[in-house]
Amino acid sequence: MKASTIKTVGILTSGGDAPGLNAAIRALCISGKNNYGMKFIGIRNGYRGLIDNDTFKMDTIDLEPLISQGGTILGTSRVKPFKNPVPDPKTGLLPVEGIKETFKKNKLDALVCLGGNGTNTTASLLSEAGFNVIGMPKTIDNDIVGTDETFGFHTAIDVATHGIEAIRTTAKSHSRAMVVEIMGHKVGWLGLYAGLAGRADVILLPEIPYDIKKIAKYLKAKKAKGQNYFIIACSEGAIDLNEAALSKKEFKKARESMSQSVGFRVAKEIEEATGIETRTSVLGYLQRGGDPAPYDMILATKLGSAAADFLAEKRFGNLVAVKNGSIVATPLSVVAGKVKEITEEEPVLKTARDLGICFGD
Known part of the structure; x- marks a missing residue:
């Protein structure tokens, strides 16, 4: 001793x-x-x-x-x-x-x-x-x-990835787009990793403000090539271009006024912009629970x-x-008082972009 x-x-x-x-x-x-x-x-x-x-x-x-x-x-x-x-x-x-x-x-x-x-x-x-x-x-x-x-991170990746794969069968069966909302208020590490592992078409992260028009164009192009269903991995803290321009106080007020989480908003935006039937599934606390x-x-x-x-x-x-x-x-x-954000130099992000995954930017 x-x-x-x-x-x-x-x-x-x-x-x-x-x-x-x-x-x-x-x-x-x-x-x-x-x-x-x-x-x-x-x-x-x-x-x-x-x-x-x-x-x-x-x-x-x-x-x-x-x-x-x-x-x-x-x-x-x-x-x-x-x-x-x-x-x-x-x-x-x-x-x-x-x-x-x-x-x-x-x-x-x-x-x-x-x-x-x-x-x-x-x-x-x-x-x-x-x-x-x-x-x-x-x-x-x-x-x-x-x-x-x-x-805790790797276990959550496993759970979120399995969740995406389970939802894929429903999306394919009903020819829908499915938004899978993944934990991550301030950063999107979990959404990025699970989205890549789960073969998502689109990944939305807090670090990368999205333009719904670009997402719609991307999904329409895939549909034109014969793809009949789509998976969108959406971090719960994902933001659009308008929100990115708000002050911290304005953003907080805007989020507090939302009646549902961001995954539901994204689903509505996609359906309105593409005409593709879209649903949302929130994985929630499943991602951090269990062994x-x-x-x-x-x-x-x-x-x-x-x-x-x-x-x-x-x-x-x-x-x-x-x-x-x-x-x-x-x-x-x-x-103290800091968070580790995803940057464009992050290898996993670069890999996802190389594979053609859309981030809405």
């Missing part, structure tokens, strides 16, 4: 659930205990539990089966301690003061936060406030800056094990990240 002055560590999961969280928790606890003699404290329901000291000892549960279980045994919430902080009505403590008390009561030497952009942004703020914090990259959106991969695919089990396990090393080496204030196949430390300050 290797020496480490870090003895007791808290773990929390925050934000949306994603496949691989339990696998990462398992690997962190087992590696930390076996290699460094660390003890782990589970924190329930994200930062809410950290503020309220809602904790338990991780050695009271069976860790082994967790590698293949979806969701998170710790529970989660979207509480953000630094956003509009108010005193607790019972204790009178501000959120950060409550967190200090939780650290003190549990004798925590450090905290590991598993989550996406919001979670790691809060982790960065905690680090700036003097807490020993390490972040881990979890999200089906694959949009965390400073890491090539996030666990992790083997790829995410392995990725989450690698990152969880590496997090134990980060703790022992006191590499606080960092995200346990992946770069070119290697595990590296990315400062949480680099991650």
